[in-house]
Amino acid sequence: MMNLDFLSDVQRKAVTTTKGPVLVLAGAGSGKTSVLTNRVAYLIKEKGVSPASILAITFTNKAAREMRERIEKLTGAAAGDIMISTFHSMCARFLRYDADKIGYDRNFTIYDSADCKTVLKRILSDKQLESNILTPGRCMSVISAAKNACAKEAPENYIEDVCEGYSEDMKAVYHAYTERLRAENAMDFDDLLLNMLRVLEEDPKTRSYYTNKYEYVLVDEYQDTNSVQYALVKILSEKHGNIFVVGDDDQSIYAWRGADIRNILDFEKDYQDTTVIKLEQNYRSHERILDAANAVISKARERKGKTLWSARKEGPKPRVYTAPNEYAEAEFVAKEIDRLVREGKSYADISVLYRMHTQSRVLEEKLRTYGIPYQVYGGQSFYERKEIKDMVAYLTVLENEQADTAFLRIVNTPKRGIGEISIEKLRNYAQERGMSLIDAMEYAEEFIGSGASGKFSGCIQVFRDIREMSEGKSLGEQMEVVFNASGYREMLLLQDSTEAETKIENIEELINSAYTFEKQNPEATLADFLASISLISDMDTTAEEGSVTLMTLHSAKGLEFDTVFLVGMEENVFPSRRSIAEDKVDEERRLCYVGITRAKQLLYLTNCASRNLYSGSNENHPSRFLDDIPEGMLDILAAPAPVRRAKEPKQTVVFKPQIEFKPQVKADSASFAVGMEVEHTKFGRGAILSISGEGTQRVASIKFPDGERKMFLSFAPLKIVE
DSSP states (O other): OOOOTTSOHHHHHHHHOOSSOEEEEEOTTSOHHHHHHHHHHHHHHTSOOOGGGEEEEESSHHHHHHHHHHHHHHHGGGGGGSEEEEHHHHHHHHHHHHGGGGTOOTTOEEOOHHHHHHHHHHHHHHTTOOSSSSOHHHHHHHHHHHHHHTTTSOHHHHHHHHOTTTHHHHHHHHHHHHHHHHHTTEEOHHHHHHHHHHHHHHOHHHHHHHHHHOSEEEESSGGGOOHHHHHHHHHHTTTTOOEEEEEOGGGOOOGGGTOOTHHHHTHHHHSTTOEEEEEOBOSSSOHHHHHHHHHHHTTOSSOOOOOOBOSOOOOOOOEEEEESSHHHHHHHHHHHHHHHHHTTOOGGGEEEEESSGGGHHHHHHHHHHTTOOEEETTSOOGGGSHHHHHHHHHHHHHHOTTOHHHHHHHTTSSOOSOOHHHHHHHHHHHHHHTOOHHHHGGGHHHHHOTTTTHHHHHHHHHHHHHHHHHTTOOHHHHHHHHHHHTSHHHHHHHHOSHHHHHHHHHHHHHHHHHHHHHHHOTTOOHHHHHHHHHHHHHOOOOOTTOOEEEEEHHHHTTOOEEEEEEOOOBTBTTTBHHHHHTTOHHHHHHHHHHHHTTEEEEEEEEEESEEEETTEEEEOOBOHHHHTSOGGGOEEOSSSOOOOOOOOOOOOOOOOOSSOOOSSOOSOGGGOOTTOEEEETTTEEEEEEEEESSGGGOEEEEEETTEEEEEETTTSOEEEOO
């Protein structure tokens, strides 16, 4: 007999309930991995189930590897016969036997993201569709989302919904891409799931084989499944009905990448006679931290309902600190970390969590100032991000036209149609004559011919515009000029993706840093600002004692730390501006729950009375999530105590640049109409062929001498030709 005495009563029930559908609602830190692994061992050792008839599905290779290792310790060699896999690995393995059922050869190739981008680049080039909006990256994102949603709706319908203004072009790219991969006997990662689902739906013999083979199906992190994964699990468990899923609806935070919380909320509707087991005892945090987590998550509108508790009743209350601004907030965090480490804690025991990538900049600067080692988990340091390096390169060229390395970084960003061969000719010409690349562009006709020199002329004009418009401006204003006049902002706006929005926020945070720098250093020049960035980037913060971890709340799921600082607890920051505007605060609430439950011993919740966001200072209310926690549960460190937010309607902060950029821009996008002749600062005169969308989302198709282009009327540098 297996010894299960170390498990709690409810954990033991989850392990030993082996027949029929079982839904385990596993709260944060409740020992779900132990339940999963012991259940598999129990099936084999106590119920005599063949290991080959057990299928265990996880979401990451790391989780699958750890699960196999733990089961192996419990069952020995039998673990080798169990199918323990991620969704993608499982489907890839099955398709090696069954791909021919849907017209593929079994030796199909799996294309990674780089391969897929290469295919898309070729398609966009062949169809002459590549633009600031139809980039390979944007196309990959849309295609992936369309495939992940297609168990519920046709990909064409999904594209129609999300690609307003360019859906027909996107559909053409989608079909060309799928045809290209089929012709090359290749599948991308999304195809692995989708094609296996097709096999199961279209081939009864194969469906019967797999549904008979797997008597027990177990799925971890069920709240993160999308529509295709849901359909796969439903089919694979249909014969025996022994479907066991573990998940936490309160930790469903990945809707933005296709996860559907309805899969776990509606489990009992989808599977009759479900046994529901709640794992509510938390083995990570003490009771006072869990009280705060329960208070926040209890306000979610849709959830199954459970209350975390801990046998550890005593511990410090979550500490709330209200700073006057984000610099004071970061200073508090750095000083507290320094104090905690001097009192015996390790840097590696501490994590700082934030909602947005942009928040890391000030934190990084303060931690470096105090000599505190840190690592940015699952991402890059603020100043290492591509968009930040691009902006710094533009500023470097503005300051020093001899900076060829910086110039080469952004000569074709945004895309200006300047190819590698042309750039190589430019470099050779400049080197032979001992001049800078930007100067050599003036003589493009000499080394590339008059027909092809126009693209260099357009590039020269961009840099001339930047220099002319920056004259006499402050540092922050110069950065706004660069962001707009370079076309970089328009490029990101046209991509209309979450990734592009994050990049815009990062650049706006860099602009904000320039305004702050000049406020603190009134006599500072652009060269001084660039030097300060270089020095910040070059500071050595490596230490043998380990590092403080900085990360977004999304990256923190599944991790735990002795001490957690949850910063930026303000309206329009957390919950985010977009979630408030789109009435999606519940997902933010679950994200807050995830953040709070990462802390084992110490939890800090910090906010600012005023925060510089998007080049403007905003008076911020404390987050509604702080309001949800009764004051008696908190240790208020700030003086005066944070003002409790009144229950007035939520306000959304609107970004208003401190200078207005108007390179011949018609301010009111409603002024443009089909048939009008317009002039673009770069592409010349053209005629508006069609307009779609409303307000700031109005997109026009314009016929220019070099072809048709789509542009947002609110942002494109256009004027109406009278």
